[in-house]
Amino acid sequence: MPKRYVLPGFLDGVVTPAHYEGWLRKKASAHVRRDRGRGNASATGEAYRLAIHDAVMKSCGCDAYTGEQLDWTLIGSYDNEQSEANGRQYKHSLALLPTVDHVGDGGGAPDFRICGWRTNDAKHDLSLESFLALCQRVLEHHGYSVKAGA
Numbered sequence: 001m002p003k004r005y006v007l008p009g010f011l012d013g014v015v016t017p018a019h020y021e022g023w024l025r026k027k028a029s030a031h032v033r034r035d036r037g038r039g040n041a042s043a044t045g046e047a048y049r050l051a052i053h054d055a056v057m058k059s060c061g062c063d064a065y066t067g068e069q070l071d072w073t074l075i076g077s078y079d080n081e082q083s084e085a086n087g088r089q090y091k092h093s094l095a096l097l098p099t100v101d102h103v104g105d106g107g108g109a110p111d112f113r114i115c116g117w118r119t120n121d122a123k124h125d126l127s128l129e130s131f132l133a134l135c136q137r138v139l140e141h142h143g144y145s146v147k148a149g150a
Helices: 017-037 045-059 080-093 117-123 128-141
Strands: 098-102 112-116
Touching (some): 017 045, 080 117
Antiparallel strands (some): 098 112
16 A cells, blocks of 8 residues: 555554555545536546545544544445345444545535544535534524534
């Protein structure tokens, strides 16, 4: 694996460098395909791999939005057949599966955050500001007080 994709220290003994590289390449490829389909002709695998690897390093293994420790042993384990057979139960079992979240719309330079599948599913295509506003509305609706920056 090229030195720029050195296995992050928090993944030592959790996944192999080859497993991490395979996951990194697969995620970058999927995002490049999606962004090119949305009109970003400048999207390249190398730039996306670098941006995703940088996001992984910055994550220290945790969800960028919730701070939860992600389960890196789950990378590359998603199984369509299991998902179809077990539905919600299967999806819930992968709540802390590390995923790659686009910060922007994918039209410019790659900018990613690492988060759990559950978080990425909830955030979907929302900007960070819109996601936080939604979370605040949900919490306040259920009687919680929310103070920004707390």
